Amino acid sequence: MKKGMSDNTRGLIKLTIMRVIVYAILIFLCILCLFFFYLMVVNASRSNAQLATGFSLVPQENFFKNLVNAWNDSSINIPRGMLNSLIIALSTAVLTTYFSALTAYGVHAYDFKGKKFVFTFIIAVMMIPSQVSALGFIQMMNKFRLTNSYIPLIVPGIAAPVVFFYMKQYMESVLPLDVIDAARVDGSGEFRTFNTIVLPMCKPAIAVQMIFSFVSSWNNYFIPALLLDKAEMKTVPIMIAQLRSADYSKFDMGKVYMFILLAILPVLITYIFLSKSIIKGVTAGSVKG
Numbered sequence: 017m018k019k020g021m022s023d024n025t026r027g028l029i030k031l032t033i034m035r036v037i038v039y040a041i042l043i044f045l046c047i048l049c050l051f052f053f054y055l056m057v058v059n060a061s062r063s064n065a066q067l068a069t070g071f072s073l074v075p076q077e078n079f080f081k082n083l084v085n086a087w088n089d090s091s092i093n094i095p096r097g098m099l100n101s102l103i104i105a106l107s108t109a110v111l112t113t114y115f116s117a118l119t120a121y122g123v124h125a126y127d128f129k130g131k132k133f134v135f136t137f138i139i140a141v142m143m144i145p146s147q148v149s150a151l152g153f154i155q156m157m158n159k160f161r162l163t164n165s166y167i168p169l170i171v172p173g174i175a176a177p178v179v180f181f182y183m184k185q186y187m188e189s190v191l192p193l194d195v196i197d198a199a200r201v202d203g204s205g206e207f208r209t210f211n212t213i214v215l216p217m218c219k220p221a222i223a224v225q226m227i228f229s230f231v232s233s234w235n236n237y238f239i240p241a242l243l244l245d246k247a248e249m250k251t252v253p254i255m256i257a258q259l260r261s262a263d264y265s266k267f268d269m270g271k272v273y274m275f276i277l278l279a280i281l282p283v284l285i286t287y288i289f290l291s292k293s294i295i296k297g298v299t300a301g302s303v304k305g
Contacts (some may be wrong), residue, residue, distance in 0.1 A: 053280075055073075056273060056276060056277055056280075057075070057277060058072060058073060058074070058075050058076075059269075059270070059273040060079060060082055060270065060273040060274040060276075060277045061075040061076045061077070061078055061079035061082070061270075062075075062076045062078055062270055062273075063076070063078045063081075063082075063270050064267070064268045064269050064270050064271075066078070066270075067269045067270060067273075068269075078270055079274075081270075082268075082270040082271055082273070082274040083274055085268065085270075085271050085274075086271045086274040086275045086278070089259070089271065091258065091259075092247075092250075092255045092258055092259065093247065093248065093255075094255065094275060094278065096248055097250055097251060097252050097254075097255045098252055098278070098279070098282070100166075100249060100250065100251050100252075101233075101234055101251040101252040101253075101279075101282075102282060103166060104166055104169050104170055104233055104234075104240075104251065105230045105231075105233040105234040105282075106230065107166070107170045108169070108170050108173040108229055108230070108233040109226045109227075109229040109230040109233065110226070111170065111171075111173060111174050112173045112174060112176045112179055112225070112229045113179060113222050113225045113226050113229060115174045116174075116176050116179035116180040116183055116225070117179075117183045117210075117214070117215065117218060117221075117222060117225075118210060119138075119180050119183075120180050120183035120184040120186075120187055121183075121187065121191075121210050121214055123135055123184055124184055124187045124188060124191065125191075125193065125196050135184070138177045138180055138181070139177065139181060141175075141177045142177035142178055142181060146238075146239070147238065150238065150239065150242070153168070153172075153239075154239075154242050154243065157243060162243075163243050163244070163245065164243070164244055164245055164246045164249050165243075165249075166249075168239075168243055169233075169236075169239065169240060169243065173229070173233065176229070179225050179228075179229065182221065182224075182225060183218065183221060183222075183225065186218060186221040187214075187218065190217060190218065191214060191217055191218070195213060195217075196209060196213075196214075199213055223290040224290075226286075226290055227286060227287055227290050230283070230286050231283055231286075234252070234279075234282065234283060235253060236251075236253065237251075237253035237254065237257065240253070240254060241253075241254055241257070252275075252279045253279075255275070256272065256275055256276060256279065259271060259272045259275060260272055
C-alpha cells in the first residue's frame with residue numbers, strides 16, 4: 017500500500033514538473049514575442065539622435081512628436097496610405113476566403129469525373145512562387161491599363177491554392193456529407209446551403225484564413241511596388257520604404273519606427289476581433305447524434 021502511494025506521489029511530482037516546464041517555456045516564448053513589440057514602441061518614442069546612440073529599454077519623451085511628424089510628413093500621405101492598404105487587404109481577405117471555401121466545398125461535396133486531377137492541379141499551382149509569374153503579370157496589367165488600380169491587387173487573390181487546401185482539409189474533418197444531403201432533401205439550393213450551413217460550420221477556419229490573408233495582403237510590397245506609381249495610390253509598405261530611403265538630411269528613424277507601429281495596429285485589431293472565432297466549437301448545434 018505504501019509502495020502504491022509512493023508510486024502515485026512520484027507520478028504526481030513528475031506531472032507537476034512537466035507542467036512547470038511547459039508553462040515556463042510558454043511564458044518565455046510569450047515574453048520573447050512581446051519583447052520585440054515593446055522594443056518597437058520604445059523606439060517609436062525616441063528621436064533620431066537618441067536612436068543613433070544605440071539600444072535602450074526605456075521609453076523617451078518623443079512619442080507624440082514622432083506621431084505628429086510622421087502623420088504630417090509632406091513626402092507621404094500616411095492616412096491615405098493606410099486607407100489604401102485597408103481597402104486592398106479587407107477586400108482580398110473576404111474574397112480570398114469566400115471563394116476558396118466555395119471551391120473547397122465543390123470539390124468536397126461533389127463526386128465528379130476529374131475530381132482528383134482538379135485537386136492535384138490546384139496543389140501543384142500552390143508550389144509555384146508568385147515571383148515567377150510576376151513579370152508576365154505586370155506586362156498583362158500594362159496592356160489592360162490596370163496599373164495604379166486596386167483591381168490587380170485584389171481580384172487575383174481570389175485564386176488562393178493555399179487557402180483552398182486548408183479549407184478542403186478542414187471540411188473533410190468537420191463537414192459530414194449527410195448534412196448537405198439533408199439540406200438538399202429539404203429543398204435548399206446549393207448556394208443557400210453553402211452560405212447558411214457550410215460557412216457557419218467552418219467559421220473557425222474562415223477566421224484563421226481571413227487573418228492570414230489580411231496580414232499577407234497588408235504586408236505585400238513586391239507587386240504593389242511594381243504597379244503603383246501615383247502617390248495617392250501607394251500602400252503602407254511602399255511608404256515605409258520611401259521613408260527609409262529618404263536622403264540623409266530628411267532621414268528620421270524615429271518617424272520610421274512610428275509609421276511601422278501605426279502599420280501594425282490594423283493587423284492587431286483584425287486578430288483581436290477574429291481570434292474569438294478560432295476557439296469556438298466547430299459544429300455546435302449543427303449535428304446532433
